[in-house]
Amino acid sequence: MDAIERYINELMEKSTPDRPVWNIEKLLQGEKAGWNYIDGCMIKAILEMYAITEDLKYLNFADTFIDYKVREDGSIDGYDVEERNIDNVNAGKTLFELFDLTGKEKYRKAIDLVYSQIGKMPRTREGNFWHKNIYPNQVWLDGLYMCQPFYMEYETRFNHKKNCGDIYSQFANVRKAMRDTETGLYYHAYDSSREMFWCDKVTGLSQNFWLRALGWYAMALLDTMDKSDPSDKNDLKEMEEAFRDLIDSMLKYQDESGMWYQVVNLGGMDRNYLETSGSAIFSYAILKGVRLGYLPESYSGYGKKAFQGICDTYLQLEEGDISLGGICLVAGLGGKDRRNGTYDYYMSEPIVKDDAKGVGPFLLAYTEMRRTGWVYNN
Structure with missing residues (x-):
């Protein structure tokens, strides 16, 4: 077992x-974790570990974790639809996979x-x-990323593709409104009403290109294409173009370490x-993009370099314990903290380990x- 597998196993052993x-x-808040996108990201990754290793401990952990939250009638502990928070859809992705792997009817109800x-x-x-x-x-x-995949x-599995057009048009709107033509990068957020204090009153856009947000968007394109019906050729052609354009734009800013800046x-x-986090997302997006045929084979070197750069820079072994550092805890706009999206704001958010x-x-x-x-050489 390499150090990275040992690391994930240790995190699983310490978690409920x-x-x-x-x-x-x-x-940090001293609260129990309800239904949230953060755990959704992690359980999705653990299910991928199961897919690649076929080691049942990963499936059992993911199933136990989600099973604990989902009641027999399909209701979910800590989840309120009426909150209308798009982040809360993300953990729902794990339900499809767990329903397929376990056949538990309550997962099918929770999907609905x-x-x-x-x-x-x-x-x-x-x-x-x-x-x-x-x-x-x-x-x-x-x-x-939180919702569209x-x-x-x-839509493709259970709803006869009735709303696929809505999904494609939401991506098209983002490309039209949020992409910077000069750099090819996308601004973190857009206010359609032009009313928020953080936005440009002409364009509605926030001020900066935040790495993790760009990463979420790259994964959104990739993972949505992965779940689409291949017969949607014209729409998928536009999605592929947007994905390739974004990766090409990001590669201009890849540091010699392989990573990207906040x-x-x-x-x-x-x-x-x-x-x-953002460097890892782009490593994943590039490597998976190559595997699925959306990017040329030659691009895999950029994804590998990014991954190696993270290992070299932030994967640390101290007194037998492994940790992953350099992670921006959170970043957003507006809210009670009046986050303004300036460069200084993105530098002010905490940098943590193991999130x-x-x-x-x-x-x-x-x-x-x-x-x-x-193979990881540690």
Whole structure:
């Protein structure tokens, strides 16, 4: 067993469904973890570990973790559809896989419950889901990852593709409104109403290119295409173009270490740092993009370099304990903290170790590395 597998095993051993050690936000708040996107990221990665290793301990852990939250009638402990929070859809992705692997009917019922939120989400005038009810008229790149792959899998599997057009158009709207033509990068968020204090009053856009948000968007494109019906050729062609364009734009900013900076286009500026979660997401997105045929084979070197860079920079072994550092805990816009999206704001958020927003993508990238036949030399 290599050091990375040992690391994930240690995290699993120390975690319970109420208090997973990778949910640093909840641990710092002293609260139990309800139904949230952070645990969803981690359980998805653990299910990928099962897919690549066929080791039942990963499936059993994921099943036990989600089973604990989902009641027999399909209701979910700690989840309220009426909150209308797009982040809460993300953990629903694990339900499809666990339903297929275990056949538990309560998972199928829970899938319907999570899907019911999609029908209740308010929308911008362009037709995109608000990020949350408490963030009116706002689209954040993160939200596309949280919702659209789940939405697409439901439509193709259970709803005769009735709303696939809605999904494709939400991606098209984001590309039109949020992409910067000069760099090819996407701004973190967009306010359709142009009212928020953090947005440009002409464009509605926030000020900066935040690495993890760009990563979420890359994964949103990739994972939604992966769940689409291949016969949707024209729509998928546009998605592929957007994905390739984003990866090409990001490669211009890849550091010689293989990683990317917290504020992507300002490497070398005071306090800017190489950030783990977003770098791991792009490692995963590039490697999986090559595997699925969306990127040329030659690109896999960029994904491998990113993964190796994270290992070299932030995977540390101290007194027998392994930890993964360099993870931005959280970043957003507005809210009670009046987060303004400036460069200084992105530098002010805590940098932590072992948080699932970094560890989950790191493990996803690791599974893609394993698929290439790579072995970790520790």
